[in-house]
Amino acid sequence: MHVVLDIIVLLGKLIFFYFEALFRKIVPPSKKSVRGKVVVITGGAGGLGRCLALKFAGLGAKVAVWDINKSLNENTAMNISSLGGKAKAIVCDVTDRQSVRNAASLTRSELGEVDIIVNNAGIMPCRRLLDLSEEEIKRTININTTSHFWTVREFLPHMLAQNEGHIVTVASMASKAGIPLLTDYCASKHGAYGFAEAVKAEMHMLGSKNIHNTTICPMQINTNLVTCLGDRIDYRNR
Numbered sequence: 001m002h003v004v005l006d007i008i009v010l011l012g013k014l015i016f017f018y019f020e021a022l023f024r025k026i027v028p029p030s031k032k033s034v035r036g037k038v039v040v041i042t043g044g045a046g047g048l049g050r051c052l053a054l055k056f057a058g059l060g061a062k063v064a065v066w067d068i069n070k071s072l073n074e075n076t077a078m079n080i081s082s083l084g085g086k087a088k089a090i091v092c093d094v095t096d097r098q099s100v101r102n103a104a105s106l107t108r109s110e111l112g113e114v115d116i117i118v119n120n121a122g123i124m125p126c127r128r129l130l131d132l133s134e135e136e137i138k139r140t141i142n143i144n145t146t147s148h149f150w151t152v153r154e155f156l157p158h159m160l161a162q163n164e165g166h167i168v169t170v171a172s173m174a175s176k177a178g179i180p181l182l183t184d185y186c187a188s189k190h191g192a193y194g195f196a197e198a199v200k201a202e203m204h205m206l207g208s209k210n211i212h213n214t215t216i217c218p219m220q221i222n223t224n225l226v227t228c229l230g231d232r233i234d235y236r237n238r
């Protein structure tokens with residue numbers, strides 16, 4: 001009897017979500033304005049982070065790009081400034097708690113309190129489980145997952161006080177599956193995804209309805225992360 005009920009509920013939900021998706025296709029939700037908002041983007045020196053920085057700045061946001069790569073990061077900020085936008089390049093190793101504190105403090109003093117944080121910095125070593133060194137494993141987890149604790153904990157108190165903010169997590173389709181040669185990466189991205197889901201649930205529990213969460217799970221984008229994959233993977237010994 002329970003099985004029949006479960007199937008009826010499941011079918012009901014499927015029909016509801018189908019019509020909801022159809023409705024949203026016809027009447028898309030209104031886009032939120034980021035004009036004048038302060039956005040922190042980690043890993044802003046290249047790839048996706050750089051694209052996001054340019055896009056946010058183009059929409060009128062004030063952007064702080066954080067990265068370990070000083071020159072390319074400054075290049076992103078310079079590009080934004082030359083296009084008339086407002087940006088600040090800050091050297092930050094997101095795995096280093098003190099480096100995150102310093103970057104947050106510099107962001108606040110230069111641009112103001114942070115409205116949106118985009119946890120984007122990431123690495124993907126692409127090595128067999130037994131070939132990864134302990135240091136490599138820790139580094140992947142630290143950059144791709146643990147750093148999200150440091151950045152979010154830095155800005156969440158202000159977001160809670162204002163009951164406004166947005167936390168964006170750049171996860172991956174590797175958050176949803178297991179992929180060979182990517183044990184550390186998959187584990188780290190499952191972690192990032194889980195962290196974001198738990199933050200979302202906690203905001204709901206606290207009644208902080210205006211602190212939003214967006215998690216994106218890209219498949220493959222042509223950036224440095226993947227372009228040199230062929231060189232890094234030793235196919236002979238796979």
Ligand SMILES: NC(=O)c1ccc[n+]([C@@H]2O[C@H](COP(=O)([O-])OP(=O)(O)OC[C@H]3O[C@@H](n4cnc5c(N)ncnc54)[C@H](O)[C@@H]3O)[C@@H](O)[C@H]2O)c1
Pocket residue numbers: 042043044045046047048049066067068069092093094095119120121122123124143170171172173217218219220221222223224225226
């Ligand atoms: N490119 C893809 O196909 C793809 C697919 C799914 C998810 N992603 C995710 O998108 C995000 C961006 O990746 P990308 O493709 O733009 O790669 P990318 O290598 O072009 O950029 C990553 C950036 O992170 C920075 N970074 C690395 N370690 C750091 C640290 N400790 N502190 C601060 N910055 C650091 C790098 O210097 C670099 O600028 C990553 O989280 C990645 O996992 C990428």
